[in-house]
Amino acid sequence: MFCDNWGHWAEDCREVTDVKDRTEKLKLTLRCFLCLNRGHSLKDCSKRGKVHCSKCRKSHHHSICNADRPVSTSVNQINTQSRDFTHLQTARIWLTGPTGFKKLTRCLLDAGSQSSFIHTSLVDQLQLPVLDQRDVIITPFQSTASALHSRRLVQFTLQAIWAKTTLTVTAFESAHTYSAHPTIPHDVSTLHCTRNLRLADPNDTSPDPLIQVLIGGDHYWKLIKDNPPLRISPSLVLLPSTLGWILSGNRSGVSVHHVAINNIELCQDFDFRDSQIRHFWSLEAMGIRH
Numbered sequence: 001m002f003c004d005n006w007g008h009w010a011e012d013c014r015e016v017t018d019v020k021d022r023t024e025k026l027k028l029t030l031r032c033f034l035c036l037n038r039g040h041s042l043k044d045c046s047k048r049g050k051v052h053c054s055k056c057r058k059s060h061h062h063s064i065c066n067a068d069r070p071v072s073t074s075v076n077q078i079n080t081q082s083r084d085f086t087h088l089q090t091a092r093i094w095l096t097g098p099t100g101f102k103k104l105t106r107c108l109l110d111a112g113s114q115s116s117f118i119h120t121s122l123v124d125q126l127q128l129p130v131l132d133q134r135d136v137i138i139t140p141f142q143s144t145a146s147a148l149h150s151r152r153l154v155q156f157t158l159q160a161i162w163a164k165t166t167l168t169v170t171a172f173e174s175a176h177t178y179s180a181h182p183t184i185p186h187d188v189s190t191l192h193c194t195r196n197l198r199l200a201d202p203n204d205t206s207p208d209p210l211i212q213v214l215i216g217g218d219h220y221w222k223l224i225k226d227n228p229p230l231r232i233s234p235s236l237v238l239l240p241s242t243l244g245w246i247l248s249g250n251r252s253g254v255s256v257h258h259v260a261i262n263n264i265e266l267c268q269d270f271d272f273r274d275s276q277i278r279h280f281w282s283l284e285a286m287g288i289r290h
Contacts, residue, residue, distance in 0.1 A: 019063075019064055019065070019066055022063060022064050023064045026064065032045050033059075033060045033061060033064060034047055034048060034051060034059055034060055034061055035047050035051070035061070036061055042059060042060070049204060049205075052204060053065045057186055057189070057203060057204065059204075059205070084250065084252040085250070085251060085252075086249065086250045086251075087181075087182075087184075087236070087247045087248055087249060087250075087251065088108055088110075088181055088248070089108065089109040089110070089239065089246045089247070089248045090106055090107065090108055090109070090181055090183065090200070090201045090211065090246070090247075091106065091107055091109065091160070091200035091201050091241070091243040091244065091246055092104065092105075092106050092107075092161050092183075092200065092201050092202070092209065092243075093105060093106070093107050093158050093159065093160060093161065093213065093243060094158070094159040094160075094161065095118075095122065095126060095156050095157070095158060095159075095213070096126070096156065096157040096159065096166075097126030097127050097128050097129075097156060097157075098127060098128070098129055099126070099127055101125075101126055101127075103122060103125065103126060104161075104209070105122065105209060105210065105211075105212045105213060106183075106201065106208075106209045106210065106211045106212065106213070107158075107211065107212075107213035107214065107215050108178060108181070108211050108213070108214050108215070109215045109220055109223065109241075109246065110214055110215070110216055110217075110220070111216070111217045111220040111221075112141075112216075112217070113214060113216035113217060114216055114217055114218065115136070115171070115172055115216045115218055116169060116170070116171035116172070116213070116214060116215050116216040116218055116219055117171050117172050117173070117174040117213070117214040117216070118154065118156065118171040118172075118173060118174065118212065118213050118214075119173070119174060119175070119176075119177075119178075119212040119213070120173045120174065120175045121212070122156075122212055122213070123152065123154050123173045126156060128154040128155060128156050129154060129155050130152045130153065130154055131153045131154065131155055131170060132152075132153040133150060133151070133152055133153070134150070134151060134153055134172070135148055135149070135150055135151075136148070136149050136150075136151045136172055137149075151172040151173050151174070152172070152173045153170060153171070153172055154170070154171060154172075154173060155168065155169070155170050155171075156168075156169055156171070157169070158213075160200070160242055160243040160244060161200075161243075161244070162198045162243075162244050163242065165242055167219070167222055167223065167242070169215070169219050170218075171213070171214075174214070177210075178210070178211040178212070178214070179211075180208065180210075180211075181208070181211060182208055183201045183202065183203045183205075183208050184199050184201050184202060184203050184247045185203065186203055188232070188238075188247060189202060189203040197230075197238070197244075197245050198244040198245065199238075199244050199245050199247075200241060200243040200244030200245060200246045200247075201244075201246070201247070223241045223242050223243055224239060224240070224241050225240040225241055225242065227240040228240075230245065232249075232251075233249075233251070235249050235250040235251070235252070236248075236249035236250060236251045237249055
């Protein structure tokens with residue numbers, strides 16, 4: 001239950017049906033947009049990251065959601081903006097330096113890279129210990145040019161968002177910014193609920209966090225488990241890892257019937273017949289009724 005004082009509210013809220021009106025009322029009464037309680041804002045809410053809108057999966061209460069998508073959906077098909085998109089292996093991780101300071105970021109797992117890399121800004125922010133200074137030859141794929149760079153080799157502790165298991169990683173610093181890459185799409189992220197899967201890169205924030213770490217072949221197989229992957233389609237799988245299930249592959253018009261029951265109710269529409277919700281909006285609408 002979101003609020004702690006439902007019983008004190010009146011019963012009829014039919015006059016406050018507009019999302020904009022409800023949002024404004026929350027602002028005026030200094031209530032949280034996620035749990036609807038007073039005394040704090042969304043950024044300070046203890047439920048942030050744990051509870052999401054049942055319509056769009058973002059961090060707000062479903063009663064102030066503008067999403068027009070259906071109240072239920074089928075996971076038989078993966079619907080995306082691009083019908084020919086390849087998901088790289090990404091995960092959300094905690095990094096810890098020698099001072100104990102922790103930083104939440106995203107990583108890209110790439111067994112095709114011989115070494116691991118971490119953004120220079122994290123090296124400085126976490127005050128990571130420098131193990132060595134080495135000349136590294138960087139040869140991009142499909143390029144005959146090689147560049148020699150002097151890089152710091154640093155060490156940090158990596159931890160999954162779901163587990164306490166840690167891994168000590170050595171990586172070279174990199175000043176380059178990684179290209180933006182989407183997290184697990186909503187269609188697949190529903191498996192977190194329907195199949196109780198802990199996804200390594202959940203779709204629970206907007207915009208998607210930056211990728212600041214690359215885990216290469218030197219540490220890749222320390223994170224991937226021996227269990228078989230969960231096949232969503234002939235070209236798309238979820239890989240088991242200590243970081244959670246990692247999405248990988250191409251989803252060009254594929255179906256996910258291998259992991260789904262034909263039709264699964266994923267969310268409930270906001271319904272004013274819910275007496276608790278009616279109680280809340282009725283009292284909050286007292287000053288704006290005509």
